[in-house]
Amino acid sequence: xxxxxxxxxxxxxxxxxxxxxxxxxxxxxxxxxxxxxxxxxxxxxxxxxxxxxxxxxxxxxxxxxxxxxxxxxxxxxxxxxxxxxxxxxxxxxxxxxxxxxxxxxxxxxxxxxxxx
Amino acid sequence: xxxxxxxxxxxxxxxxxxxxxxxxxxxxxxxxxxxxxxxxxxxxxxxxxxxxxxxxxxxxxxxxxxxxxxxxxxxxxxxxxxxxxxxxxxxxxxxxxxxxxxxxxxxxxxxxxxxxxxxxxxxxxxxxxxxxxxxxxxxxxxxxxxxxxxxxxxxxxxxxxxxxxxxxxxxxxxxxxxxxxxxxxxxxxxxxxxxxxxxxxxxxxxxxxxxxxxxxxxxxxxxxxxxxxxxxxxxxxxxxxxxxxxxxxxxxxxxxxxxxxxxxxxxxxxxxxxxxxxxxxxxxxx
Numbered sequence: 001x002x003x004x005x006x007x008x009x010x011x012x013x014x015x016x017x018x019x020x021x022x023x024x025x026x027x028x029x030x031x032x033x034x035x036x037x038x039x040x041x042x043x044x045x046x047x048x049x050x051x052x053x054x055x056x057x058x059x060x061x062x063x064x065x066x067x068x069x070x071x072x073x074x075x076x077x078x079x080x081x082x083x084x085x086x087x088x089x090x091x092x093x094x095x096x097x098x099x100x101x102x103x104x105x106x107x108x109x110x111x112x113x114x115x116x
Numbered sequence: 117x118x119x120x121x122x123x124x125x126x127x128x129x130x131x132x133x134x135x136x137x138x139x140x141x142x143x144x145x146x147x148x149x150x151x152x153x154x155x156x157x158x159x160x161x162x163x164x165x166x167x168x169x170x171x172x173x174x175x176x177x178x179x180x181x182x183x184x185x186x187x188x189x190x191x192x193x194x195x196x197x198x199x200x201x202x203x204x205x206x207x208x209x210x211x212x213x214x215x216x217x218x219x220x221x222x223x224x225x226x227x228x229x230x231x232x233x234x235x236x237x238x239x240x241x242x243x244x245x246x247x248x249x250x251x252x253x254x255x256x257x258x259x260x261x262x263x264x265x266x267x268x269x270x271x272x273x274x275x276x277x278x279x280x281x282x283x284x285x286x287x288x289x290x291x292x293x294x295x296x297x298x299x300x301x302x303x304x305x306x307x308x309x310x311x312x313x314x315x316x317x318x319x320x321x322x323x324x325x326x327x328x329x330x331x332x333x334x335x336x337x338x339x340x341x342x343x344x345x346x347x348x349x350x351x352x353x354x355x356x357x358x359x360x361x362x363x364x365x366x367x368x369x370x371x372x373x374x375x376x377x378x379x380x381x382x383x384x385x386x387x388x389x390x391x392x393x394x395x396x397x398x399x400x401x402x
Contacts, residue, residue, distance in 0.1 A: 009167055111158065
């Protein structure tokens with residue numbers, strides 16, 4: 001359950017962002033979490049209100065987008081979809097691939113209210 | 117740095133940035149059109165920043181410390197009970213006179229593991245995380261106050277036994293070593309891909325038990341590891357009987373030598389796979 005730790009890091013970022021943007025309230029947070037990030041989106045959703053309680057992000061909605069697992073083959077150059085447990089090339093089957101997307105753990109954007 | 121240079125913008129998320137930029141622009145335009153800004157203005161701010169940004173910065177700081185002293189830092193990860201501490205004991209017994217070793221131990225509770233290491237005559241500091249299922253860069257930084265790096269060749273950081281969470285947190289190590297004991301089943305790399313993808317070396321442990329656990333096939337474990345686009349080495353050993361230990365010690369010696377050469381040249385190295393590695397730094401720039 002490291003999702004709570006991650007949400008606490010997120011809330012720290014939100015606090016800094018709100019100060020920088022002179023925002024008094026954060027209303028919505030958009031994350032991008034790939035299946036290879038090692039983080040479970042549902043657990044993040046549950047942990048976020050706990051981490052955000054009493055902060056500028058208290059009550060903010062959290063939305064989490066997924067990301068496809070895609071690899072590029074170093075042998076044949078094909079870019080194909082893959083599975084977390086099998087990152088082999090979908091075209092030639094070679095295991096020597098690079099992950100293009102799928103391990104994101106990003107804060108994408110924040111909706112906030114500025115002013116008094 | 118990363119949130120200003122744009123290196124975390126990928127093909128998969130670039131459209132988000134564009135959309136949000138347009139969105140923001142629209143709001144500003146709207147405000148301007150009506151002259152006075154409203155009392156409370158809602159807006160969207162594009163961020164595109166790693167959630168563990170603060171941890172990553174602390175980890176980079178730790179890595180600078182290690183490099184400054186030419187110390188090789190190894191993050192040992194595995195399930196609980198797969199033999200991390202036993203491996204360290206066997207390593208210290210074999211190399212104690214040759215390499216100067218330090219250990220940071222991570223567990224939820226007890227000083228037991230640090231006591232086992234100290235009994236071998238090596239400095240060890242125990243981090244007890246309470247309920248946290250992983251070490252993070254800040255915990256390791258705090259522990260470094262108790263483990264003097266000066267004079268060390270290698271620092272082992274024995275992570276909390278867990279095949280999930282530790283993989284998400286960079287500690288500042290140079291190498292990740294992931295243990296897989298034969299009692300756990302040879303399909304573990306397929307079941308826990310994030311952990312095994314992060315390994316610079318997979319170490320199959322407790323091979324003395326292979327004769328009674330016929331279900332475990334080192335070949336199948338290696339195949340599952342390779343299926344994660346893993347070109348890293350796979351070694352097998354029994355810390356109990358010593359079979360295979362020399363290959364592990366050879367790997368360790370060569371990594372220590374490589375780190376010393378890098379330190380002398382003012383260069384640094386990171387574990388092979390960092391979260392968001394290639395995706396965040398653009399195609400062809402891996």
